[in-house]
Amino acid sequence: MEKTKKEGTEVDIFLEAIFQKYGYDFRNYAKASIKRRIQNLQKKFAIKKISEMIPRMHQDRSFSNSILAEFSITVTEMFRDPEFYRSIRENIVPYLDTYPFIKIWHAGCATGEEAYSLAIILKEENLYHKTTIFATDFNNVALRKARNGIYSLDEIKEFTQSYQKAGGKHSFSDYYHAKYKSAIIDNSLKKNITFANHNLVTDSDFGEMHLILCRNVLIYFNKILRDRVLNLFDSSLIHKGFLAIGSKESLNFSSIEKKFNPVDKKNKIYRKK
Amino acid sequence: MKTKNNFNISDFKAIVIGVSAGGFEALTKLFSTLPKDFPLPIIVVQHIHKYQSGYLFEHLNKHCALKVKEADEKETIKPGNIYFAPPNYHLLIEEDKTFSLSVDEKVNYSRPSIDVLFKCAAEVYKNQLIGIILTGANDDGAEGMRIIKENGGLTIAQDPRDAEFPVMPQSAIDKVEIGIILTLENLTFHFSGWHRK
Known part of the structure; x- marks a missing residue:
């Protein structure tokens, strides 16, 4: 001992x-x-x-x-858990579409793959032009990579499969340009994403979001910190806003549990009451 | 005790198992004979494709008296349960004997990795841990077994001649002086009749 x-x-x-x-x-x-x-x-x-x-x-x-x-864990991928993105497309997009403009906070975006995945979904559903995605992380090196949007061509095969599983409507190659051994994300996807430094542990709320995504971040926190961050999300969401967390994370036994209803239990998408 | 096929389950607090190719049959055989009052929690890392685990639980729960489930993050580890690492996550154990998950880089090309669980478990349970390596076609888990041994735990490997895929138990045997090497049938006999002694 x-x-x-x-x-x-x-x-x-x-x-x-x-x-x-x-x-x-x-x-x-x-x-x-x-x-x-x-x-x-x-x-x-x-x-x-x-x-x-x-x-x-x-x-x-x-x-x-x-x-x-x-x-700072920067392991991520495009359309991680394709079913989740399918659910966003099918269950959340119809609600988001009712707003004249949409604000989305992607907390803990690491190197940006999931922010671009979301942008692709919104583009295909014709919402992207009225959306701003705030993609934040405390790791500036990761943020730089996210802003550049240059990924290894080796990963693209897996990304393409996931894109298709997520209900992709086009060819995934429409969204990047291959150059040498890299895939460069198309500029049209970068247009409405703001990558910014924000530390969930020490910084304050972000205000008036329609949707917050924070996936596979809470698993690294103890109960106290998880609760603090969930409260931060609660206060950053509009009335009836959506919160999406990682597929192995949950709101159970947190102080905001009762303030949210599950929209998709399996894919951990909740809606503020 | 180190070389004899003789150990007392009640000297221990937890069992960790690492298994890969051939695991479905091996685990079914081992778990289906365990009695409901088996006193130790069992924690398993099985290399499995990230989109296929539902069937395994359904199958094992049908054949097993203990509860078979995926480990939830922050869940307290309790006897009567067989926990599996969720696909695509490393499974870790905290000092207070709760689970943590992580999506850190793959280890030995694997996530979950057997080494990651075994190392954590060894640091928490020390000499009250049993580590078991069964059939598999890679060498994940060998380093974990070394650390379990270093911390005074009991190491058990399936006899490679008995394993459907011998590489994994053989790699552990090559790396560590394994406490007990036995066939799956022998292991099953030990565990299912744990209160015989």
Whole structure:
């Protein structure tokens, strides 16, 4: 037991030090995955003890940049869970279409694949021209990649399959240009997406959204932080606005549970009462 | 105890199982004989395609006295249940014995990865953990078994000659001095009659 407890305390002290130095607050992240990432860092930089990481952080800028890169999960894909996008298309789009303009917040957009997926759906459903998508993340490196919209051509095959499963109406190749080994997202999709830095842990609400997407972010938070972020979403949504979370996440046992009705239980799409 | 096929289930708090190709039959065989009062929670990582897990649960629940389910995030781990890692997520265990999920990079080309679960489980359950590697066609889980051993847990591998796909148990055996190597039938016998001793 001893070693684990000691490591646990060291993790807490390290997270506190990161917060004091950078203002990035990982203190209420779920411990098991944050510990995995700290161990990845230790391996990468050949650091034996967690306690050695704090002085290193103050001395070595490349190390401190790596901390933030390692702690921010940027694993994502286009049309992740195709069924979810199909549900957005079939169940949510008809409601969104009743508004003269639509504001969507995609929180935790990482490298942008899902923001572009959403843009494609809205374009095919003829809503994109009156939509603004605010796609946010706290990781500036990921945001830069999202803004560029350049992805590896290797991934496109899987994206194309998912696009079709999500009920895609055209050819997926209409939405990108292949160049060398890259796929460059078409400019028409970028037009109404604003990529911006926002930190769910420390920043405040975003205001008057019709739809908020935040998928596979809450799994990294402990109960306290999950609740704080869900309340942030609640206060950022209009009356009758929609909230979509990851397929393995839920509003159960959160303080906003009773303020929302499920629209699609399986795909975790809720509507504010 | 290390070399004899002899261990007492009640010395442990949890079982983790890693399995890949051939897992459907192996798990059906193993789980269908477990009695309702089996005292340990069982946590499984099976490599499975990300769109096909529903049938597995339906099938296993039909043949099994214990409850078979996908692990939910923040769910408390309890005996009487067999938990599976959801497809396309790593399954982790917190100090307070609840589950966490993550969509971090694949490990050993796999998500869920056996190594990720085993490592976490070993750090939480220490010497009260049983780690089992069954049939499979890759080497995920070997490193996890090493860490379970390092933390004092019991390591069990299916005899590669008995496994439909021998690579996975063989890789574990090559990497770690495995506590017990036995056939699936023997393992089933041990588990189903856990209160015989």
